[in-house]
Amino acid sequence: MEPLNEELVNRIDRYIQELFTPSDAALVENLKDANAAGLPAINVSPNQGKLLYLLMKIAGARRILEIGTLGGYSTTWLARALSPGGMLITLEREVKHAQVARRNLERAGLGAVVEVRVGPANESLRELIRLGAEPFDAIFIDADKAGYVEYLDLSLELSRPGTIILADNVIRHGLVLDENPPDAADRGARAYNEAIARHPRLESLVLPIVRRRVDGLAISIVR
Numbered sequence: 405m406e407p408l409n410e411e412l413v414n415r416i417d418r419y420i421q422e423l424f425t426p427s428d429a430a431l432v433e434n435l436k437d438a439n440a441a442g443l444p445a446i447n448v449s450p451n452q453g454k455l456l457y458l459l460m461k462i463a464g465a466r467r468i469l470e471i472g473t474l475g476g477y478s479t480t481w482l483a484r485a486l487s488p489g490g491m492l493i494t495l496e497r498e499v500k501h502a503q504v505a506r507r508n509l510e511r512a513g514l515g516a517v518v519e520v521r522v523g524p525a526n527e528s529l530r531e532l533i534r535l536g537a538e539p540f541d542a543i544f545i546d547a548d549k550a551g552y553v554e555y556l557d558l559s560l561e562l563s564r565p566g567t568i569i570l571a572d573n574v575i576r577h578g579l580v581l582d583e584n585p586p587d588a589a590d591r592g593a594r595a596y597n598e599a600i601a602r603h604p605r606l607e608s609l610v611l612p613i614v615r616r617r618v619d620g621l622a623i624s625i626v627r
């Protein structure tokens with residue numbers, strides 16, 4: 405057996421992608437447009453998109469909240485898994501990202517079920533809470549890592565027992581192993597992992613995600 409190295413990890417990722425994650429025009433165009441508009445290529449990978457899709461299907465999600473839209477790539481995967489009659493709200497700080505996402509979602513035939521809200525995520529979350537939004541079945545956190553613990557606290561106010569809360573990039577190639585990482589994003593991810601590990605309302609695990617380097621997806625269910 406070959407020793408684990410970056411090249412082998414990439415081949416395994418591609419192998420899984422070719423078998424289980426065939427791309428389609430809407431996903432290809434999504435990334436092409438995001439790139440043409442100058443958005444950073446920090447979307448989830450195709451395999452991770454498929455994982456999000458499957459988790460939403462398993463949960464039978466009818467109401468999904470996403471924090472961090474970018475060009476709407478993960479939004480497309482999530483929204484495609486919605487149960488009939490379902491809806492998704494996605495929160496994005498940057499007007500330009502939101503515009504690209506809206507175009508992409510429209511083209512993917514998801515414009516009617518997805519609402520892109522522009523503004524700092526903590527403010528949008530507080531507004532949802534203030535207006536008494538119905539609890540969400542699933543929440544995907546994928547914005548600025550320094551804000552993750554605050555997003556978790558606010559997400560819990562928008563949850564019910566059984567709500568799934570996911571958070572991306574919580575291993576950060578191992579940088580979270582440092583007790584006090586110098587970078588705020590790494591500190592934010594580490595604080596998030598500690599918060600979900602000890603939270604009395606959550607049962608959680610971090611799933612390592614191997615893609616070029618090792619990262620992780622935090623998976624929690626609300627008790």
Ligand SMILES: C[S@@+](CC[C@H](N)C(=O)[O-])C[C@H]1O[C@@H](n2cnc3c(N)ncnc32)[C@H](O)[C@@H]1O
Nearest residue numbers: 447448472474477478496497524525546547548
């Ligand atoms: C990693 S990208 C999201 C990727 C997307 N979920 C995907 O996989 O296709 C993070 C996004 O969060 C947005 N963001 C960063 N800080 C934010 C904040 N405080 N409030 C709302 N959005 C924020 C960024 O502008 C960026 O578009």
